Amino acid sequence: MQQSQYGILLALIGALILTPDSLFMRLSQMDGSAMLAWRATLAGMVFLLIGLNKRGRSTNTSKHIFTKSFVALVLSQIANTSFFAFAISLAPVAIVLVAVATVPIISVILSTLFLGEHASLRSWGIILTVTLGIIISVYGDLRGDIDFNMHTVLGALLGLAVAFSLAINFIVVRQDRSVEFEIALGIGALIAGLTAFSLSPTATNVTLNSTLIISLTGLIILPLSFVMLSRASRYTTASNVSMLMLLETVLGPLWVWMVIDERPSNLTIAGGTIVITAISYFLLSERKNATPL
Helix, strand or coil, X not given: CCHHHHHHHHHHHHHHHHCCHHHHHHHHCCCHHHHHHHHHHHHHXXXXXXXXXXXXXXXXXXXXXXXXXXXXXXXXXXXXXXXXXXXXXXXXXXXXXXXXXXXXXXXXXHHHHHHCCCCCHHHHHHHHXXXXXXXXXXXXXXXXXXXXXXXXXXXXXXHHHHHHHHHHHHHHHHHCCCCCHHHHHHHHHHHHHHHHHHHCCCCCCCCHHHHHHHXXXXXXXXXXXXXXXXXXXXXXXXXXXXXXXXXXXXXXXXXXXXXXXXXXXXXXXXXXXXXXXXXXXXXXXXXXXXXXX
16 A cells, blocks of 8 residues: 555545444433533543553654644644634534535645645645535535524634644644654644643533433544544644544534434535545545655
């Protein structure tokens, strides 16, 4: 297997693991602040266990942890985890998802500025096609007109901040291959989760069933998916990783449809088809543009 193919495979598996996340969030019946508290805290503990175990098995234990790259990852994880919950509480989900869907575009811009990696016209075409598909898909989920008030605008801006923080995460891990990203993600998630516990009165007022369901996302889905997505960015470009991550946006509603029987609209299905077709073309064409591992 070749280098970029290996990274794309890791990103694809990580993205697919992430797809049922929204289903379990719905099934937990928790509000946004409670989900942030439980998901982030549990995921943070698993990130730390993975990172500390990896560090303990490493022969090079003299590596410094608290580097600039490490701090950048901690801050981006806090932003990514927290801003999404706040965005959802302020604006319609469709608006937030469209804002978050800009992450491949932001990744291309940051990769050009900081890594000198210029996206080809083919890559730009695929990214823009995927973004268009996401917009069509989430537009199909709209129920009634959107009231573009200050809350909606702020929610959209926070969604863009989530996209920016995700792109930063992938860029930093690609630029600094020695950074202990699992530990950084763990610390960032724990800070966000424990802060939510301290500020939200509803975080501890949950049922056992809700706790068990949300634990699946915090203990398994989030840690496994983000470790694989972050590790993938060491082998392929950040824009490739972030584009594959958008599979969660179109496949997530299918999980909800199968389990809760909430049928997506025809526009949602059409947009999802565009995204999956574009990503399938990307995966096939990448075989011709790989470098040896």
